[in-house]
Amino acid sequence: IRSVPIAPNDHIYCSRLANNAVHTAMRGYTGVCVGAIHNIVVMLPSKLIASGKKQVKLTSSTWQTCYQNCNMPFSLTGMDKA
Numbered sequence: 188i189r190s191v192p193i194a195p196n197d198h199i200y201c202s203r204l205a206n207n208a209v210h211t212a213m214r215g216y217t218g219v220c221v222g223a224i225h226n227i228v229v230m231l232p233s234k235l236i237a238s239g240k241k242q243v244k245l246t247s248s249t250w251q252t253c254y255q256n257c258n259m260p261f262s263l264t265g266m267d268k269a
Contacts, residue, residue, distance in 0.1 A: 203228065
C-alpha cells in the first residue's frame with residue numbers, strides 16, 4: 188500500500204531492489220525476498236515473512252491515516268463494520 192505520492196528518486200530504489208533480486212537469484216538463493224532495512228539491502232527468508240500476520244485495528248489512527256491519505260472510498264475501509 189502506498190500512502191504517499193511518487194518521489195523522483197523512487198526509480199533508484201526500485202532499480203536497486205531489482206538489481207539485488209536478480210543477483211540473489213543468480214547466486215542460487217531460493218525462498219528469500221530482497222528488501223531494504225535501514226538503507227541496507229538484505230535477504231529475508233520467505234518463511235519468516237509469511238510466518239505470521241499483523242492486524243490493524245479499524246478504529247486506530249494508523250488505519251484512519253492510511254485510508255485518508257490513499258483517498259480510499261469509505262465503503263472499502265471496513266469502517267462500516269467496526
